[in-house]
Amino acid sequence: MAVYTEISDEDxxxxxxxxxxxxxxxxxxxxxxxxxxxxLVQTETGPLILTLYEKRVNPDDLPFFLGLMEHLADRGLPCPLPVHGHDGRALRTLAGRPAAMVSFLAGMWPRRVTPHHCDRLGGALARLHHAGGGFAMRRRNALGLEDWRPLFDRCAGHADGVHPGLRAELDTALMDLEACWPAGLPEGVIHADLFPDNVFFLRNEISGLIDFYFACTDVLAYDIAVCLNAWCFEGRGEFNVTKARRLLAAYQAERPLSDAEMAALPPLAQGAALRFLLTRLYDWVNTPDGALVRPKDPMEYLHKLRFHRGVKDPGAYGLA
Amino acid sequence: MAVYTEISDEDxxxxxxxxxxxxxxxxxxxxxxxxxxxxLVQTETGPLILTLYEKRVNPDDLPFFLGLMEHLADRGLPCPLPVHGHDGRALRTLAGRPAAMVSFLAGMWPRRVTPHHCDRLGGALARLHHAGGGFAMRRRNALGLEDWRPLFDRCAGHADGVHPGLRAELDTALMDLEACWPAGLPEGVIHADLFPDNVFFLRNEISGLIDFYFACTDVLAYDIAVCLNAWCFEGRGEFNVTKARRLLAAYQAERPLSDAEMAALPPLAQGAALRFLLTRLYDWVNTPDGALVRPKDPMEYLHKLRFHRGVKDPGAYGLA
Structure with missing residues (x-):
């Protein structure tokens, strides 16, 4: 939930x-x-989504995000399409903030994820990776491997207060990943944050992929690793291999994984778990009491990280 | 801002x-x-507003609120019209809570109130009072004169912590009102919470009156007193008599006030200020740190209360 800025009717x-x-x-x-x-703006020509970019988004990144959505939408992906003004520009200023409007997408994100949802997700993710191929702009992943250590350093002192022993456990996991992070894998545009609340379904089919504000140029299989974390665990922390199998099979039907990509899934999944664990930990220890947005519990991702560190073989993810 | 309950797509x-x-x-x-x-639910037949009633609303009151909206909408007031199901019922259960859908109303509430807005408000309020005349149900004002003392007693111990001397000042104001509260004034259906965010405008005309969940049967002029508090003060606490004059003149063009109603405006306005001061004070001292809804500052209404206590003659409100 997030509405930070009030807009006057005149503006x-x-x-x-x-x-x-x-x-x-x-x-x-x-x-x-x-x-x-x-x-959600109802206009005389239909509904649109208006976004005001708040301070956590770097304005210099906005041309990449808006350009990417337009590139993907033009190639048939159900992404928000930026609306251009009479002057051709999609990005301008409103209430003192960078602002843009995009097309409204029907559908609702799945509150209860099923294997069917994971199947459709896998196919859409592969198509997103294919469609991103021709996109000319690049953006470094600002939350990639090299960023985790500095992020950890900024909240390590509070880690044991959140969970005893967390600091040492994260330090070890991070060192292990720094030592064995896979290299040479296919790269391209990734969404990097494709959680269920960023995927709309209508009548059981995907109708929208939204929120491209973490998108960047990185290892394609890392996007799969994010989805394994975000879509394939149950509420009590159990890994649901049926969901993972459906996700991976549907992905591979559109974009088969190389042997190197398959072998890299366990460390990539550890890395994805660590990335969300670290940002949640950072928000957890840095959110003032009384803030409007309640930070998400970092512990969920500690359990996921531990699961992935126990995976010896990518077959655990249901790869055939 | 308030979304408390998640609804699954299946539900x-x-x-x-x-x-x-x-x-x-x-x-x-x-x-x-x-x-x-x-x-905001977009359906195949258009947009609707779906409301889940959370615990601060008494379910026994819902037939009054929904019946009133229907009564007023049927008489041409731009109120949300409850949608009836195939079984004729407007009220049922969703996600464990009482739930109802009403028509979507275009328009936006005015972030910067102008005298023109107050003019249109005055006319709409008088029409609401007229249209409510034939409504058969009654509901006691749960935040009326007799309820202020018990509410004050529940937060009096914290009052001086919010502002030194507040406890004694509120006690005095309350005693004064208990001693001189006007009796025998015309009663009927009042909205009782007609703040700017409950009034939509489109192209400078009123397009919607919403949020009838404090509506009740009470003194009609008390509704005017609520609006004088909510619409006629500037950001730094100055009373804007031009706004009040426009509001009252437009009201009287549709429903002239009796001499007794005019004379009662100062105590009614004090009462309305005290009512919002007390509920804000109660929320202020009872909202836990980290709550999603940030309580409103009660001090705004202390300044308004003081203003109305200084009014010796209803002419101060711009009455001709």
Missing amino acids: LDAFLEQYPVGRALSCKGIAEGVENSNY | LDAFLEQYPVGRALSCKGIAEGVENSNY
Whole structure:
């Protein structure tokens, strides 16, 4: 949930005048995304999503994100399509913040993930990787391997207060990954944050892939590793190999994994678990009491990290 | 901002099947209202507002609220119209809570209130009072004069911690009102919470009156007193008599006030200020750190209360 910035009706009217979308009929802050302020704007020509980029997004990255959504949407991916103004620009300023509007996508994200959802996710992720192939811009992953150690250093002192022994456990996991991080794997555009709340379904088919604000150029199989973490564990922490098998099989039907990519899945999955564990830990120890956004519990990802560290063979993920 | 309850897509589909509205295309939690969970549901037949009633609403009151909205909408007021299911019922259960859907109203609430807004508000309030005349149900004001003392007693011990001397000042104001509260004034249906965020405007005309969850049977002029507090003060606490004059003149063009109602405005306005001061004070001292909803500052209403206690003549509100 996140609506940080209030927009006056006068400011909204002046903003919309710069786009060929008609006038605003309503504008409601919506509980979607945690980094930015999002509004569902009903205009005379239909619904749109208006996003105000808050301080955690680097404005210099916005042309990459907006350009990528447009590139993917043009290639048939169900991504939000940025709306261009009369002057051709998609990005401008509203209420003192960078702002853009994108197309409204029907559908709802699955509150209860099923193996069927994982199947559809796998196919969509492979198509996203294919479609991203021709995208000319590059963006470094700002939360990749080299960023984890500095992030850990900034919250290590609080780790044992969250869970006894956490500091040493994370230090060991991080050293192991720094020593064995896979190299030479196929790279390209990855979403890097494809959690269930970023994937809309309508009538059991994918109708939207949203929130490209962590997208970057990185190892493609790392995106799979993020999804294994985000989609294939049950509420009590059990790994659901059926979901993983469906996800991987559907992915491979569109983009077969090389032997090297398959072999790299366990460390990539450890890395993905560590990445979310570290950002959640950082938010957990740095969020002031009374903040509007309640930080997510980092412990969920400690259990996932431990699972992946116990995986000796990628067959554990249901690879045939 | 308030979305407390998550709705699964399966539960939503099953819920919508009971109404003649088609299937859901999307469902987004919206930052509207503070007492309940509100969703903007795009259905195959158009947008609707879905409300899940959280624990601060007494389920026994819901037939009054829904019946009133229907009564007013039928009489041409731009109120949300409850949607009836195939079985005729507007109220049922979703995600373990009482739930109802109402029509979507276009428009946005004014972030910067102008005298023009106050003019339109005054007329709409008088029409609401007229239209409520034929409504057969009654509901006691649960935040009326007799309820203020018990509410004060529950937070009096914390009052001086919020502001030195606040406890004695509130006690005096309350005693004064208990001694001189006007009697015998015209009663009827009042909204009782008609703040700017409950009034939508589109192209400078009122397009929606929402959030009837404090509506009750009480003194009509008390509703005016609530609006004087909520619409006619500037950001730094100055009373804007131009706004009040426009509000009262537009109200009286549709429903002239009796001499007794005019004379009662100062104590009614003190009472309205005290009512919001007390509920804000209660929330202020009872909201746990880290709560999702940040309580509103009670001090704003202390300044308003002091203003109204200084009013010797209703002419101060711009009455001709």
